[in-house]
Amino acid sequence: MKIIEGGVTAAKGFEAASAGAQIKYKDRKDMALIYSQVPCVAAGTFTTNVVKAAPVKWDQKIVRESPFAQAVVVNSGIANACTGEEGYSYCEKTAKEAERLLHIPASSVLVASTGVIGMQLPIERIQKGVSMLTDSKKDTLEAGLEAAKAIMTTDTRPKYAAAQVTIGEKTVTVGGMCKGSGMIHPNMCTMLSFVTTDAAISKEMLQKALSDDIKDTYNMVSVDGDTSTNDTVLLLANGLAENPLIDQEDESYAAFKEALHYVNTELAKKIAGDGEGATCLFEVKVIGAESKEQAVILSKSVITSSLTKAAIYGHDANWGRILCAMGYSGAQFDPDRVDLYFESTAGKLKIIENGVSTGYSEEQATKILSQDYVTAIADIKMGEASATAWGCDLTHEYVNINADYRS
Amino acid sequence: MKIIEGGVTAAKGFEAASAGAQIKYKDRKDMALIYSQVPCVAAGTFTTNVVKAAPVKWDQKIVRESPFAQAVVVNSGIANACTGEEGYSYCEKTAKEAERLLHIPASSVLVASTGVIGMQLPIERIQKGVSMLTDSKKDTLEAGLEAAKAIMTTDTRPKYAAAQVTIGEKTVTVGGMCKGSGMIHPNMCTMLSFVTTDAAISKEMLQKALSDDIKDTYNMVSVDGDTSTNDTVLLLANGLAENPLIDQEDESYAAFKEALHYVNTELAKKIAGDGEGATCLFEVKVIGAESKEQAVILSKSVITSSLTKAAIYGHDANWGRILCAMGYSGAQFDPDRVDLYFESTAGKLKIIENGVSTGYSEEQATKILSQDYVTAIADIKMGEASATAWGCDLTHEYVNINADYRS
Numbered sequence: 001m002k003i004i005e006g007g008v009t010a011a012k013g014f015e016a017a018s019a020g021a022q023i024k025y026k027d028r029k030d031m032a033l034i035y036s037q038v039p040c041v042a043a044g045t046f047t048t049n050v051v052k053a054a055p056v057k058w059d060q061k062i063v064r065e066s067p068f069a070q071a072v073v074v075n076s077g078i079a080n081a082c083t084g085e086e087g088y089s090y091c092e093k094t095a096k097e098a099e100r101l102l103h104i105p106a107s108s109v110l111v112a113s114t115g116v117i118g119m120q121l122p123i124e125r126i127q128k129g130v131s132m133l134t135d136s137k138k139d140t141l142e143a144g145l146e147a148a149k150a151i152m153t154t155d156t157r158p159k160y161a162a163a164q165v166t167i168g169e170k171t172v173t174v175g176g177m178c179k180g181s182g183m184i185h186p187n188m189c190t191m192l193s194f195v196t197t198d199a200a201i202s203k204e205m206l207q208k209a210l211s212d213d214i215k216d217t218y219n220m221v222s223v224d225g226d227t228s229t230n231d232t233v234l235l236l237a238n239g240l241a242e243n244p245l246i247d248q249e250d251e252s253y254a255a256f257k258e259a260l261h262y263v264n265t266e267l268a269k270k271i272a273g274d275g276e277g278a279t280c281l282f283e284v285k286v287i288g289a290e291s292k293e294q295a296v297i298l299s300k301s302v303i304t305s306s307l308t309k310a311a312i313y314g315h316d317a318n319w320g321r322i323l324c325a326m327g328y329s330g331a332q333f334d335p336d337r338v339d340l341y342f343e344s345t346a347g348k349l350k351i352i353e354n355g356v357s358t359g360y361s362e363e364q365a366t367k368i369l370s371q372d373y374v375t376a377i378a379d380i381k382m383g384e385a386s387a388t389a390w391g392c393d394l395t396h397e398y399v400n401i402n403a404d405y406r407s
Numbered sequence: 408m409k410i411i412e413g414g415v416t417a418a419k420g421f422e423a424a425s426a427g428a429q430i431k432y433k434d435r436k437d438m439a440l441i442y443s444q445v446p447c448v449a450a451g452t453f454t455t456n457v458v459k460a461a462p463v464k465w466d467q468k469i470v471r472e473s474p475f476a477q478a479v480v481v482n483s484g485i486a487n488a489c490t491g492e493e494g495y496s497y498c499e500k501t502a503k504e505a506e507r508l509l510h511i512p513a514s515s516v517l518v519a520s521t522g523v524i525g526m527q528l529p530i531e532r533i534q535k536g537v538s539m540l541t542d543s544k545k546d547t548l549e550a551g552l553e554a555a556k557a558i559m560t561t562d563t564r565p566k567y568a569a570a571q572v573t574i575g576e577k578t579v580t581v582g583g584m585c586k587g588s589g590m591i592h593p594n595m596c597t598m599l600s601f602v603t604t605d606a607a608i609s610k611e612m613l614q615k616a617l618s619d620d621i622k623d624t625y626n627m628v629s630v631d632g633d634t635s636t637n638d639t640v641l642l643l644a645n646g647l648a649e650n651p652l653i654d655q656e657d658e659s660y661a662a663f664k665e666a667l668h669y670v671n672t673e674l675a676k677k678i679a680g681d682g683e684g685a686t687c688l689f690e691v692k693v694i695g696a697e698s699k700e701q702a703v704i705l706s707k708s709v710i711t712s713s714l715t716k717a718a719i720y721g722h723d724a725n726w727g728r729i730l731c732a733m734g735y736s737g738a739q740f741d742p743d744r745v746d747l748y749f750e751s752t753a754g755k756l757k758i759i760e761n762g763v764s765t766g767y768s769e770e771q772a773t774k775i776l777s778q779d780y781v782t783a784i785a786d787i788k789m790g791e792a793s794a795t796a797w798g799c800d801l802t803h804e805y806v807n808i809n810a811d812y813r814s
Binding site: 117320357 | 457458459486488489491524636714718720721723726730731733734738739740743763801802805806808809810
């Protein structure tokens with residue numbers, strides 16, 4: 001596998017555009033388009049929240065029922081969530097406008113929104129935005145990166161990644177962009193991720209690859225434990241790499257999955273590291289578990305513990321909080337057998353052994369915890385399974401962002 | 408039922424004491440004693456954390472196996488959690504010292520600790536503390552209130568409550584004190600609650616009353632979602648009210664339960680309102696639920712949502728976050744039928760009706776949310792069940808307290 005520069009336009013035949021439609025922001029781009037020159041098979045995974053935003057309902061229908069997809073229209077500023085039938089009709093109007101301008105069926109146009117809950121979209125500005133997007137779409141890397149900027153809300157940096165693998169002597173590219181994490185802004189929300197590939201792959205295998213991979217990537221991220229109403233991951237494959245069609249779980253599927261996993265992992269880590277107010281990316285690995293499920297429960301419990309996150313912000317090797325968060329996770333283990341390490345570019349240190357402090361140097365621990373990418377590794381010595389979760393520290397800035405009044 | 412002044416010494420025959428043993432704090436009292444002039448039946452409920460502190464293990468054994476209990480020795484500063492066999496031996500040594508000085512069996516002495524995880528207790532200072540406590544115990548209200556101060560960690564005020572009911576023409580008193588909420592301080596933890604009563608009641612009915620009541624009181628409180636390693640509620644009944652023995656679920660039991668429920672509810676609310684860095688007590692009522700269980704899941708999901716808590720801090724009527732937190736709770740309901748109200752001493756306001764904004768006045772909402780006791784009421788219109796949960800806002804001070812280095 002080869003890691004390359006780029007985002008949603010890295011794969012063959014994909015174009016992107018961005019535009020300032022003044023949905024809510026006045027001085028920046030707030031709409032993006034992803035367009036494939038040829039029809040794609042599409043896979044998607046969506047929020048599990050009972051409260052689902054209108055674009056989530058629209059996309060679920062398209063992914064389930066449409067034979068192919070060819071475009072994605074995204075806006076930031078307003079989430080189009082809790083907007084009833086009126087909100088859903090705006091998804092349809094947006095797709096119809098893309099249909100008119102791109103000469104593709106509305107049923108092949110996916111939509112996504114992120115921003116304030118409960119407000120209706122200014123549909124005329126959205127329609128004008130679609131026109132600006134279709135006029136300016138390009139297949140350049142630059143167009144892909146500008147699209148990644150247009151979908152940001154309180155993100156501090158655009159997020160994209162791409163990788164290539166060889167399948168049947170053909171180069172297959174997977175590229176993606178995403179934004180946010182958890183619910184991001186006063187009344188703003190949403191993790192959105194868009195991944196494109198020129199792989200030739202059946203719809204069934206594409207959905208399988210995505211559904212499997214999100215368990216180890218996006219679903220292992222938490223900024224604040226608040227699952228948004230809009231969370232969406234879309235994966236489009238247009239087949240332009242001309243590799244032999246992937247339609248079963250063979251070597252080709254594995255190669256494709258490797259590239260997909262790399263892109264998803266990078267995007268997931270970028271979301272965690274750019275969590276609201278975060279000063280560092282906090283990674284928690286649970287190893288020596290009896291089962292994957294047990295390792296997932298334990299690592300996610302630590303990554304969502306407010307007390308642990310505040311300690312990481314304070315560069316404090318507060319291992320009691322980590323053991324405590326493992327203890328209330330619901331998973332069984334023997335606290336008296338746990339070894340815990342902290343690791344970063346500044347080194348690796350064993351903090352507890354068999355549940356008791358090693359008498360480690362606090363100074364050294366603080367140095368390790370003062371980096372912008374910090375890992376805690378808990379070995380529970382029960383088996384061979386492991387899991388990794390990503391989050392961030394809990395900071396004053398998180399409270400600033402979320403206690404600020406919406407308007 | 409009559410609400411009265413007082414805490415653990417309100418009921419007949421109970422004495423209390425407090426002392427400065429310099430466990431960790433140098434300039435304040437940090438040990439407390441509760442003592443009954445006659446043996447008590449004891450009930451207890453304890454943390455569900457897999458990682459259980461030594462005093463939790465000790466007390467579980469006493470409550471389960473000892474025919475009676477007569478004293479509780481509490482220290483703040485060090486939690487005696489993650490301290491292995493050495494830590495457990497200090498519980499026994501503490502009880503033995505109380506046995507020697509109070510002439511009661513060590514098996515009737517309960518112990519409780521709150522503070523830093525992972526440090527061993529300075530046992531000689533603890534033993535000296537026990538001696539100071541047994542020398543100074545008194546049955547005055549004042550002694551009870553001083554004991555409530557001695558068990559504080561980062562609590563900003565002592566917490567106590569008491570009530571009386573008449574059972575078989577006798578006045579029965581229930582009084583209690585507690586401290587903290589969730590995990591309270593850098594490496595500090597623990598909700599501790601001690602309730603005393605002069606009711607004559609069987610051990611079985613006492614445990615039943617407590618186990619039932621904590622579900623609606625302490626278990627409905629969350630400050631940060633972190634379940635401590637030390638959480639303990641102890642309930643001692645010495646029978647000195649001389650009411651006919653309560654040994655079945657009759658009217659007398661119901662009257663006792665009423666007083667117990669009042670004391671537990673008051674203590675639970677005091678914990679929530681004094682959560683780390685809190686500026687207000689935040690109450691969430693879910694009404695119109697199909698089942699109690701559903702109402703509990705929904706109300707607790709809202710009370711633990713970081714985004715909702717930050718919005719409450721900002722006096723922001725951010726109803727999208729509340730609906731979102733209900734949506735990811737795991738309980739099923741129809742978002743399009745939900746009515747939501749905010750209420751406080753400044754008034755009551757309907758914010759959404761059938762899942763959509765009522766077009767309420769933001770100014771009025773902010774006024775309601777600017778009080779120090781704020782209630783959100785969600786009517787999901789499915790049935791008759793309801794539940795109430797208590798928490799607090801998420802503030803800059805929470806981050807200050809928890810990111811500060813331990814030493």
